[in-house]
Amino acid sequence: xxxxxRPFRDLVANQYDEENNKTHSSKEQIDVEKSVLNMYxxxxxxxxxxxxxxxxxxNAHMDFIRDGLTQLPHSYSCLDASRTWLxxxxxxxxxxxxxxxxTWPLNKEESMIVQFLSxxxxxxxxxxxxPGQYPHLATTYxxxxxxxxxxxxxxYDIINRKTLKEFLYSVRAPNGAFRxxxxxxxxxxxxxxxxSIATLTGIxxxxxxxxxxxxxxxxxxxxxxxxxxxxxxxxxxxxxCAIAVLTILKRPKLCDLHSLLRWLVNKQMKLEGGFQGxxxxxxxxxxxFWLACSVLLAGVALGEKKMLFNQTxxxxxxxxxCQYNSxxxxxxxGKRPDLYHTCYTLSGLxxxxxxxxxxxxxxxxxxxxxxxxxxxxxxxxxxxxFKDTKDETL
Amino acid sequence: xxxxxxxxxxxxxSWVFYRNRDDWKDVEPVEQEDGGEYPVVSISYTPKxxxxxxxxxxxxxxxxxxxxxxxxxxxxxxxxxANYTVWQYRRDILKELKxxxxxxxxxxxxxxxxxxxxxxxxxxxxxxxxxxxxxxKELKFTQGILVFDAKNxxxxxxxxxxxxxxxxxxxxxxxxxxxxxxxxxNNSAWNQRYFVINNTIGFVDDVVSKEVEYVLEKIETxxxxxxxxxxxxxxxxxxxxxxxxxxxxxxxxxxxYMSGNRSPFLLALxxxxxxxxxxNKAEDDKYNLKxxxxxxxxxxxxxxxxxxxxxxxxxxxISKKAGCESGEDxxxxxxxxxxxAAGASHDV
Numbered sequence: 001x002x003x004x005x006r007p008f009r010d011l012v013a014n015q016y017d018e019e020n021n022k023t024h025s026s027k028e029q030i031d032v033e034k035s036v037l038n039m040y041x042x043x044x045x046x047x048x049x050x051x052x053x054x055x056x057x058x059n060a061h062m063d064f065i066r067d068g069l070t071q072l073p074h075s076y077s078c079l080d081a082s083r084t085w086l087x088x089x090x091x092x093x094x095x096x097x098x099x100x101x102x103t104w105p106l107n108k109e110e111s112m113i114v115q116f117l118s119x120x121x122x123x124x125x126x127x128x129x130x131p132g133q134y135p136h137l138a139t140t141y142x143x144x145x146x147x148x149x150x151x152x153x154x155x156y157d158i159i160n161r162k163t164l165k166e167f168l169y170s171v172r173a174p175n176g177a178f179r180x181x182x183x184x185x186x187x188x189x190x191x192x193x194x195x196s197i198a199t200l201t202g203i204x205x206x207x208x209x210x211x212x213x214x215x216x217x218x219x220x221x222x223x224x225x226x227x228x229x230x231x232x233x234x235x236x237x238x239x240x241c242a243i244a245v246l247t248i249l250k251r252p253k254l255c256d257l258h259s260l261l262r263w264l265v266n267k268q269m270k271l272e273g274g275f276q277g278x279x280x281x282x283x284x285x286x287x288x289f290w291l292a293c294s295v296l297l298a299g300v301a302l303g304e305k306k307m308l309f310n311q312t313x314x315x316x317x318x319x320x321x322c323q324y325n326s327x328x329x330x331x332x333x334g335k336r337p338d339l340y341h342t343c344y345t346l347s348g349l350x351x352x353x354x355x356x357x358x359x360x361x362x363x364x365x366x367x368x369x370x371x372x373x374x375x376x377x378x379x380x381x382x383x384x385x386f387k388d389t390k391d392e393t394l
Numbered sequence: 395x396x397x398x399x400x401x402x403x404x405x406x407x408s409w410v411f412y413r414n415r416d417d418w419k420d421v422e423p424v425e426q427e428d429g430g431e432y433p434v435v436s437i438s439y440t441p442k443x444x445x446x447x448x449x450x451x452x453x454x455x456x457x458x459x460x461x462x463x464x465x466x467x468x469x470x471x472x473x474x475x476a477n478y479t480v481w482q483y484r485r486d487i488l489k490e491l492k493x494x495x496x497x498x499x500x501x502x503x504x505x506x507x508x509x510x511x512x513x514x515x516x517x518x519x520x521x522x523x524x525x526x527x528x529x530x531k532e533l534k535f536t537q538g539i540l541v542f543d544a545k546n547x548x549x550x551x552x553x554x555x556x557x558x559x560x561x562x563x564x565x566x567x568x569x570x571x572x573x574x575x576x577x578x579x580n581n582s583a584w585n586q587r588y589f590v591i592n593n594t595i596g597f598v599d600d601v602v603s604k605e606v607e608y609v610l611e612k613i614e615t616x617x618x619x620x621x622x623x624x625x626x627x628x629x630x631x632x633x634x635x636x637x638x639x640x641x642x643x644x645x646x647x648x649x650x651y652m653s654g655n656r657s658p659f660l661l662a663l664x665x666x667x668x669x670x671x672x673x674n675k676a677e678d679d680k681y682n683l684k685x686x687x688x689x690x691x692x693x694x695x696x697x698x699x700x701x702x703x704x705x706x707x708x709x710x711x712i713s714k715k716a717g718c719e720s721g722e723d724x725x726x727x728x729x730x731x732x733x734x735a736a737g738a739s740h741d742v
Contacts, residue, residue: 014700019616024544025579074438080447081477086435109432116434119427131427132451133479181478183485185517222588222628228547231554231593233585235547247733259627262662265704266620273700279581279620281545300733308704354736369734376734 003312003357005054006273008044011037014271025280032282035333036272036321043320054319054360056349057327058097061342064327065093068339069113081129081136084120084143087113089343091149095375096346096365110150117143118158125163125170135167136181141193144200148374148382156385161394165203168194176211187228188219192241195248196372200379202386203394213251216242220255223279224263234263236277240290243297244371252301261298265309267291272321273313274332284331285322285341288314288348293370296351311356318349319360347373409442412449417462423448424455443473454483459490468501475509481518495526503535510539516548520555532556537569544573545582554589566590578612581621588628597632603642605629610646617650623659627666636674638667638681648680658698665689665708672716683716 016033018026047053069090072079079086091113119131120143126135127143147155171179171190178190191212198204219226219242225234226242243260246252267275267287275287295309322329322345328337329345350365369379412418425448428436439447446469453463467484470477488498502519509515523529536553539546557563567590573583595601606629612622630637638644644667650660668686671677690709694702 017618019618021578021616023577023579025577069435070433072435072437074440074443076437077439077443077474078476080437080439080443080474081479083435083437090435112429112432113434115429119429128479129477131429132424132454133477134482136478180513181482183482183521184478185513185520221585222631223585223624228551229554231558231589232551233547233582248730250729261704263624265701268700270698270700278545279624280579281581296736297733300736304707305736306703306707308707310700310703313700370736371730371733379734 003315003359005044005047005316005359006313008040011040011271016271028282029280032332033271036283036317039321039333040316052360054316056319056360056363057323058363060325060327061323061329061346062094062097062327064324064337065090065097065339065342069094081133082139082142083130084117084127084139084146085129086339087117087146088142088149089339091146092374093339093343093346095149095378096350096368098366107152110152111154113146114150114152114155114158117146117155121158121160122167123163125160125165125167134181136184137171137178137190137193137197138180140164140167141196144197145372145374148200148372148378151378151381153385156382156389159201161201161203161386164197164201165208165394168198168203168208172208174211176209176213176215188216188226188238188241188245189228191216192245195245199248200372200382200386202383202389209249213246213249213254216245217255220260224256224259224261225267225278226255226260233278236267236275236287236290236294239264240294243294243301247297247301248371252297257298257301261295261302261308264291264295264298268309268313269317272317272332273310273315274317274321275309275314282332283317285318285329285348286331286344288318288322289344289351289373292348292351293373296354296370305355307351307354307356311352311354312359314348315352315359318345318352411442411445412466413445418449421449421452421456421458424451426451446470446473450480450483459487461491463487464491464493471505475505476512476514478514481514485518485521495522498522499526499531506539510543510546511548513548516552520552523556529556529560529562532560533562540573544577544580547582550582550586554586557590558593563590563594574612578616579619579621581624584621584625588625597629599634602629602632606640606642610642613646614650617655617657617660620659623657623663627663636670637663638670644680656692656697658693658701661689661693661697665693665712669708669712669715672712677716683713686712 016026016029043054068086072086117127120127120129120133122128122135124135126140128134128136129139144159147159170182173179173186177186178194179186180190195209198208218230219238221227221234223234225236226239227234228238243252246255267277269276269283272283274283274285275291276283277287277290292309292314296307299308321333324330324337329342330337331341346365347368350368353364367376368374369376372379413423428434446466450466450470453466464484464487467480467487470480499522502515502522506515506519523532533553533556536549539549557566567587570583570587570590573580591597591601591605606626609622609626609629613619613626616622626643630640630643633640647660647664651664665686668681668683671681672683677683687709690705694705698705
């Protein structure tokens with residue numbers, strides 16, 4: 001059913017209280033709240049004229065994503081070592097916005113993406129961020145996810161699982177953590193990417209992840225969330241990686257789920273409705289996925305069926321504050337849209353629709369498997385394919 | 395997006411393309427092989443970007459490890475500091491040439507100042523410091539970065555690594571304290587406080603006691619500061635009596651509540667105290683199911699309504715616990731199948 005947006009006067013009443021102690025953190029927070037309140041104020045005015053607002057500008061977003069999937073401006077040069085990510089962000093965003101029966105991307109275009117990704121695969125196993133680049137766990141994760149979304153036999157068959165497995169072993173640390181690449185840095189992203197890759201492509205083994213759950217738990221901080229490495233500050237992105245790993249390994253109870261859940265729900269901002277990534281930091285649209293999804297996973301591990309964050313408020317933030325006029329979604333008002341934020345705000349929006357009411361015109365996004373952030377069916381199809389594919393060389 | 399483009403135009407007038415350089419005539423540039431006939435996530439590289447990377451691919455193809463190749467990697471990095479392949483190749487060259495690592499440390503300092511939120515640059519610095527086995531500049535260097543962004547995650551990660559690896563704990567608590575005096579809401583600084591104590595003296599009884607006093611004073615100044623409340627809960631993890639038996643803390647909370655303060659973190663902590671007593675079957679007239687339920691209701695309806703579902707969940711969970719023999723969570727799914735299904739149910 002249709003839900004009402006929070007009344008504007010309630011939002012005004014939720015403004016930050018500096019408690020006579022102005023600091024850098026409070027100044028930044030107050031600035032963001034001002035720009036967010038402006039957006040909400042004009043949204044509320046428009047809604048009095050048109051009950052069907054706010055709406056998701058599906059077509060504009062599709063155009064933005066489609067442009068990105070083909071040609072990007074040179075300002076994207078800083079992502080030249082993340083091009084498999086650009087594929088995944090675009091494909092996943094489109095799959096969320098598109099009815100499965102619709103025909104985009106076309107087979108031919110899908111095939112071009114597969115060919116491009118095969119150029120990113122490294123002879124020693126795994127995928128680099130672009131053709132000829134060294135293999136890296138994050139860019140491999142993105143490539144495998146992209147191939148999973150495409151979901152054709154051509155896509156599956158370009159993955160060299162023998163060398164992929166060798167790559168995963170080559171970056172495994174003795175304690176069960178993973179380096180991002182050979183001689184690269186260790187953090188929780190590595191573990192999540194490795195486990196996601198291994199379980200999707202059917203090369204998971206207990207030996208490969210021996211000690212991994214224990215290492216991940218050592219990254220839970222006194223605040224309840226997880227950090228990138230033991231000792232660091234709890235952070236939303238790393239926390240998603242950690243709870244997803246523990247869930248896939250069927251050991252979520254190894255961590256303190258109650259303190260995790262408390263930290264997670266506290267990251268939802270009372271005025272903005274979106275999530276911050278760390279305590280006393282600012283809201284960012286991308287955490288709509290990392291944090292909301294972690295709430296879902298922690299809730300499931302505790303046996304809770306309901307989503308324990310405020311789904312309506314998060315919808316409001318995404319719909320009112322994260323949509324760019326000419327297409328694409330963004331971090332917070334005043335920022336430019338990009339494919340990363342488009343992917344993760346839309347993924348978060350999908351989670352706000354799970355067993356929930358909606359605001360504005362109903363537009364249901366695709367279902368996602370929260371562990372992989374890929375559509376539910378595609379994950380099943382890929383897993384089944386590799387389960388049934390006997391590879392003598394593995 | 396990135397700042398690579400600004401850099402690119404800075405020296406555009408004096409820039410000579412590699413393809414026009416006499417001393418590079420012997421190297422065959424290698425174009426990027428993108429695959430199919432249609433572009434996919436194709437970036438409109440500037441001519442300079444394409445030139446530099448074509449020559450970088452050329453050099454990597456023949457495995458040349460020379461001074462000019464090292465300089466070429468610096469040009470490539472200036473155009474995209476996030477290219478981990480270039481950094482890795484640069485390290486291979488540094489090793490091969492036995493280059494001056496002190497000079498490299500100065501170079502990476504400059505790069506980090508331009509691109510301080512990038513994994514590759516910090517990793518490079520860490521490797522160089524490891525090779526040099528000289529950590530004498532790390533505290534000052536990270537401090538310089540934290541002046542501009544006191545919560546820079548990479549800077550903190552590097553700082554913690556240097557402190558832990560080389561035993562540089564001395565003076566760190568004072569530094570943290572100065573950051574907290576600047577910004578009492580700087581959660582990275584609170585986290586660092588915990589890190590230092592945890593890795594040095596440890597949370598022994600009198601440390602917990604002193605830290606409790608420190609944090610209560612900070613909470614008193616800004617009761618809505620989540621960082622300080624989280625730190626307090628972190629301290630109480632080490633209190634043998636648990637959350638609810640530290641008289642300083644319970645007295646402070648009760649007084650604050652009685653004074654009319656309704657910080658959600660205050661109410662939440664009292665809920666946790668009740669929860670702990672109920673779990674330990676040690677309910678009393680202050681910390682019991684009735685109070686927990688009332689506080690959860692107050693949180694859900696007036697104090698913290700954005701989290702109303704969570705507080706309703708907490709209320710139910712605590713009630714169940716009170717009525718449940720074992721006092722343990724009765725249920726809880728740990729299968730990935732349940733988690734997967736949870737994301738896939740729309741109530742249409």
